[in-house]
Amino acid sequence: TPDPLITENQPWSTTLGEGVDVTPYGLPIHFESDVVRRNVPWLTAETISSINFTPIHALEGTITPQGCAFERHHAGAIELSKADYRLMINGLVDRPLIFTFEDLLRFPRETRVLFMECAANSGMEWAGAQLNGCQFTQGMIHNMEYTGVPLRLLLAEAGVQPAGKWVLVEGADASGMSRSLPLEKALDDCLVAFQANGEALRKEHGYPVRLCVPGWEGNMWVKWLRRIEVGDQPWEHREETSKYTDTMADGRSRKWTWVMDAKSVITAPSPQMPIAHGPGPLVITGLAWSGRGKITRVDVSKDGGRSWETARLSGPAHDKALQRFYLDTVWDGSEMLLQSRAIDETGYVQPTKDALRAIRGENSIYHMNGIQTWFVAADGRVENVEVSS
Amino acid sequence: NRQAHPRFARARALAAGLALPALLALPALLPLPAAAEGFGLGRTALPQELAAWDIDIRPDGLGLPEGSGDVQTGEALFSERCAVCHGDFGEGVDRWPVLAGGQGTLADRDPVKTVGSYWPYLSTLWDYVHRAMPFTEAHSLNVNDTYAIVAYILYSNDIVDDDFTLTRENFATVEMPNADGFFVDDRDQVEVPAFSAAPCMHDCKTDVHITRRATVLDVTPETETDTETGDETASAEAPAAPPEPTGLDPVLVAAGEQVFRKCAACHRIGTDARNAVGPVLNGVVGRHAGAIDDFRYSPAMKAAAEDGLVWTPELLDAYLTDPKTIVPRGRMSFAGLRRAEDRAAVIAYLQAQEG
Known part of the structure; x- marks a missing residue:
């Protein structure tokens, strides 16, 4: 039988569509409304300190659109404007410094594509197959093209002293997210990023500034980055001791498991x-x-x-x-x-x-x-x- | 060895404007910037700024301020500020973190990881409580409060006695039970060699059968197909009725919805809302206090309910200004909304959410 979609005139072929500027910032057409982040309510007490999952099953290519890139907050996604943004570098440096957002834009910057995976991605599967869908089993991941200032340039500006071996990175949200990074990694390939996929970071990903720690667990990619402290020892804060440590069968636990395996x-x-x-x-x-x-x-x-x-x-x-x-x-x-x-x-x-x-x-x-x-x-x-x- | 940033020093000199000739005349007094080091961007952090933000502490005690707190004081503070989520004894409410107990369970199938059973450093606890707790009011605990709450959490884990006072001086003497329970990532030695052999391509195993299935557990959230169908049916058959006139200013209600995000950590509102850390708030305006049957109110709130307290807009305004003045030993750990317009907005929002 002939296909009426072909043999009969259709409204989209005979009447007019929307003009420009109907949607100054476009969203996906409503037919794609199922391509969204999803939460697993039983995982956490509430949604403010929680996680959701990228719909990787429904995406193609490799770049994750920001609007469906998974979210993980520890005290909710905050609103911090570029005008109110300050970044401090202190500790074992020659010159403790304060940068504004505008200052960051005057450093040489780099653009590179990076995956960012939560260390707990697939964590529900340790005890056996639990969740039905790669969005839920492997969806704590996104992949974006970041633009930012190499962390080593900011550290050089402050002048790291010879005793400096570690860096504490801290966020501005109420969770005070903080992680210790070995100085070697900080000087290698970390980015202090403000753009993703060509536009400003989204609120939920740390607008206006987040840290990128290539190849390492997502928790270290501190959002709303506000302070970088250089020290001679790691800080052993909550997110690197009580969390993000891996307990073995004998009850002892691995710490500093930073790299994400293939x-x-x-x-x-x-x-x-x-x-x-x-x-x-x-x-x-x-x-x-x-x-x-x-x-x-x-x-x-x-x-x-x-x-x-x-x-x-x-x-x-x-x-x-x-x-x-x-x-x-x-x-x-x-x-x-x-x-x-x-x-x-x-x-x-x-x-x-x-x-x-x-x-x-x-x-x-x-x-x-x-x-x-x-x-x-x-x-x-x-x-x-x-x-x- | 904290020199002023060279570019900053120069900028200051230039800002002095008329001082420029003097600078040229007296080169020996003002060192010129050395050969360009870096980009000369940023400014020197001031001591007060460093003091405000650099409040973290480390296992070796770096950053730990002078102060003290005892278990008894900590118990009262914990009950008031922490117990709403963590329980009176650190046992955890709902899915909020358990802080006490669990010692000896780390090798079990479902280990109970608490401060006492798992945390290797006391500094981690002090730092986290001081920098990030309580959950809805970070940076509201002073140094001595923090010492006291930490002392109580140690007591609730049987690490110290009930007459213990934690101080900067005795901090390092507290022994954490799982201090030796950690080792540095050894995947490069233990796993990478084992997982780097050339992979098998053919006849890699003889028996292949399914050992576990996700559908047995059935814990996956509803699929998009169900949601989509539901939405379309709803929109096709029941076009949204125009909202009932409430006499409320829609702009104020919308502003209140924004303010309510401060409340949303603990309270739910709207269709299908249920009790969380705090009771569900549908229809709360005009309701008797303590009226949600299946919510565990504090004794103080129950007493207020028996006294006939009703949540009028006026009383809510006072309660949201400072909860403890209305229900002195209530569990609501909330500092209050200082701005009158925020309180008016959130009350309008609550009024718009009828039961």
């Missing part, structure tokens, strides 16, 4: 992205990343890890940034157990969840980078499962 996930098909089209050509796609550098290879398995095919990497390979991969295949309509496995430029191969549990037990909470398995049923439905190793 990881990947198939974003489609996935539980929120079932196969609706039946057998035939099928695009399997996903994301891979590593805190140790570039992704060099991603393998995909359709049979729960019995055999693997190497996927096609697409788009530029950025250091410590998301990498998109594709496996263009033909689905015969039978059940699949889909997995992906990332390999980074250091040769690190993403392990299975069981391999991680064998070393760490099930109480780590953080740094779960194990291989994800999706069960695809014959009708195209997809479920989060684990398989024998």
